[in-house]
Amino acid sequence: MDINNKKATRQSYGEALVELGKINENIVVLDADLAEATKTKLFKEEFPDRFFDMGIAEQDMISTSAGLATCGKIPFATSFAVFATGRAYDQIRNNICYPNLNVKICGTHAGITVGEDGATHQMLEDINIMRGLPNMIVMSPSDDIQTKWAVKEASKIKGPVYIRVARLATPIIYDEKTEFEVGKAVMFGEGKDATIFATGTMVAEALKAKEELEKENIFVRVVDFHTIKPIDKEIIIKCAKETKKLISIEEHNIIGGLGTAISEVLVENYPKNLVRMGMKDCFGKSGNAIKLLEYFKLTSKDIIKIVSQFSD
Amino acid sequence: MLNDIELQNFKNIAHNVRQSIIEMVYNAKSGHPGGSLSITDILTVLYFKEMNIASPDDENRDRLVLSKGHCSTALYAILAEKGFIPKEDLKTFRKIDSYLQGHPDMNKIPGVDMTTGSLGQGLSVSNGMAIAGKLDKKDYRVYCILGDGEIEEGQIWESAMTSAHYKLDNLCVIVDNNNLQIDGKIEEVMNSIPIDKKFESFGFNTIVINGHDYNQILDAFEIAKQTKGKPTAIIAKTIKGKGISYMENKVEWHGKAPNDDEYKLAIQDLMNI
Ligand SMILES: Cc1ncc(C[n+]2csc(CCOP(=O)(O)OP(=O)(O)O)c2C)c(N)n1
Ligand SMILES: [Mg+2]
Numbered sequence: 001m002d003i004n005n006k007k008a009t010r011q012s013y014g015e016a017l018v019e020l021g022k023i024n025e026n027i028v029v030l031d032a033d034l035a036e037a038t039k040t041k042l043f044k045e046e047f048p049d050r051f052f053d054m055g056i057a058e059q060d061m062i063s064t065s066a067g068l069a070t071c072g073k074i075p076f077a078t079s080f081a082v083f084a085t086g087r088a089y090d091q092i093r094n095n096i097c098y099p100n101l102n103v104k105i106c107g108t109h110a111g112i113t114v115g116e117d118g119a120t121h122q123m124l125e126d127i128n129i130m131r132g133l134p135n136m137i138v139m140s141p142s143d144d145i146q147t148k149w150a151v152k153e154a155s156k157i158k159g160p161v162y163i164r165v166a167r168l169a170t171p172i173i174y175d176e177k178t179e180f181e182v183g184k185a186v187m188f189g190e191g192k193d194a195t196i197f198a199t200g201t202m203v204a205e206a207l208k209a210k211e212e213l214e215k216e217n218i219f220v221r222v223v224d225f226h227t228i229k230p231i232d233k234e235i236i237i238k239c240a241k242e243t244k245k246l247i248s249i250e251e252h253n254i255i256g257g258l259g260t261a262i263s264e265v266l267v268e269n270y271p272k273n274l275v276r277m278g279m280k281d282c283f284g285k286s287g288n289a290i291k292l293l294e295y296f297k298l299t300s301k302d303i304i305k306i307v308s309q310f311s312d
Numbered sequence: 313m314l315n316d317i318e319l320q321n322f323k324n325i326a327h328n329v330r331q332s333i334i335e336m337v338y339n340a341k342s343g344h345p346g347g348s349l350s351i352t353d354i355l356t357v358l359y360f361k362e363m364n365i366a367s368p369d370d371e372n373r374d375r376l377v378l379s380k381g382h383c384s385t386a387l388y389a390i391l392a393e394k395g396f397i398p399k400e401d402l403k404t405f406r407k408i409d410s411y412l413q414g415h416p417d418m419n420k421i422p423g424v425d426m427t428t429g430s431l432g433q434g435l436s437v438s439n440g441m442a443i444a445g446k447l448d449k450k451d452y453r454v455y456c457i458l459g460d461g462e463i464e465e466g467q468i469w470e471s472a473m474t475s476a477h478y479k480l481d482n483l484c485v486i487v488d489n490n491n492l493q494i495d496g497k498i499e500e501v502m503n504s505i506p507i508d509k510k511f512e513s514f515g516f517n518t519i520v521i522n523g524h525d526y527n528q529i530l531d532a533f534e535i536a537k538q539t540k541g542k543p544t545a546i547i548a549k550t551i552k553g554k555g556i557s558y559m560e561n562k563v564e565w566h567g568k569a570p571n572d573d574e575y576k577l578a579i580q581d582l583m584n585i
Pocket of ligand 1: 346347348350380382383429430431432458459460461462463488490492493494552566
């Protein structure tokens with residue numbers, strides 16, 4: 001991972017849609033007046049006939065996508081994560097998940113790294129509410145390469161998929177040839193001192209922490225959960241057995257997100273303590289994205305601190 | 313104008329549908345007779361004259377979204393009249409081992425084009441179907457039935473904007489204007505009137521009709537089909553509970569099942585029409 005080679009996963013999302021549009025003419029994209037920010041504009045420019053701006057009407061966007069799906073289209077409904085999931089929850093539940101329709105929902109600008117726009121725009125509960133819906137698959141890719149895979153993969157799944165991406169440019173972690181599988185997390189290293197379970201933007205932070213810790217002879221492994229539902233049970237149990245300590249980190253409320261999903265697996269299969277790093281049941285605030293990560297203790301340094309406390 | 317034979321045919325079908333509605337609600341001891349009876353005549357014209365449905369899964373079929381999904385009994389009864397579901401299955405409505413769910417379920421019931429039940433969403437879904445039809449250059453039409461209470465939902469007006477913005481002339485909205493919702497009269501609970509002016513100002517061609525007059529219903533659909541470049545909204549003035557004397561215009565029959573005596577009376581009422 002070259003920490004200076006960065007791209008925002010929302011950009012990757014927009015680019016992936018264009019690639020997908022070229023190979024599958026049933027792909028249609030909907031947005032709610034945020035095409036520039038969500039990067040669906042890239043698709044709009046390439047395929048104007050298959051792009052639908054629904055105006056500032058997220059509920060209408062989601063239900064319209066359901067109608068399109070009943071006629072064989074594969075809609076990608078897009079907005080900021082807070083509006084795409086929160087504003088339109090009942091529509092997602094009753095028009096998409098219950099009838100199990102082939103609609104993909106992408107929430108961009110997830111988490112606090114939205115930055116200056118502040119708490120109203122920083123979605124910290126989307127994994128929670130999307131994970132709780134039967135039939136919904138929840139993906140939270142960590143970098144450019146993985147996001148492009150996730151978008152393509154989502155189009156092959158017949159049914160609802162939620163894809164969570166970020167505004168902030170973050171390091172490109174994988175090379176183009178990396179292969180992923182839905183529901184199978186990616187493990188970095190085999191360190192036995194601790195496991196850091198991470199998702200989205202936090203994967204790069206975890207990998208930075210891993211490198212730093214190795215210099216002090218502390219060996220951790222990092223697990224990248226690009227899929228949060230279905231959750232990769234095997235890898236959680238394996239890491240619980242093989243490593244001394246477990247940490248989860250996510251740009252999401254610690255209630256209901258990755259940490260909770262992992263806890264559920266642990267409780268039923270291999271009870272063990274888990275330190276959940278994330279937003280501690282609070283809202284975000286305005287500020288520079290990097291400064292906010294420091295403020296809310298979601299950086300590699302904070303991970304290092306927690307891991308070091310263990311080894312004391 | 314319909315000839316006498318056609319007119320009698322519609323009356324017979326509507327009679328059967330009303331009888332099925334009463335039997336289903338009576339057997340299930342729950343359900344929504346009032347709003348089902350008010351859309352019976354409209355559904356009769358749609359399914360037995362207006363809509364082209366070679367089979368329930370034909371990709372080119374006309375589609376219907378019963379956005380006011382609580383009136384599932386009317387839809388199931390007409391689908392049974394059409395032969396898409398066996399008539400004897402109607403007895404199982406709302407029972408634990410039945411596929412006839414309380415609200416329409418597209419994956420369980422042949423002929424149901426969209427799962428509904430949460431009000432206010434069906435027009436958006438219909439728009440999606442109409443847009444898909446335009447993209448695929450298919451000439452099917454999409455019909456969407458809304459309640460006059462349902463249109464208090466904000467999403468209805470988001471979707472009304474969309475229908476007009478995308479010039480969905482393959483879409484026809486029918487508002488079942490029976491003047492009642494659950495808590496009382498529309499005007500008293502939350503006034504959605506004037507409905508026609510609202511849709512008109514949103515860019516619809518609007519037609520106000522008597523929703524129990526077969527000729528008026530048919531004419532309105534004809535005008536809708538001939539209207540190009542914009543969607544049509546038919547505001548159908550109807551009577552909630554139509555056909556059952558003690559249910560007509562009575563708010564309490566929105567979602568209630570008749571007891572044994574009331575059931576007998578209802579069947580008698582239907583004989584007399
Ligand atoms: C979103 C939502 N809120 C509330 C309900 C409960 N509900 C079911 S029917 C109804 C009244 C509907 O009135 P109207 O649209 O006029 O229907 P009709 O008179 O034709 O039965 C309500 C509030 C619902 N199904 N969906
Ligand atoms: Mg009503």
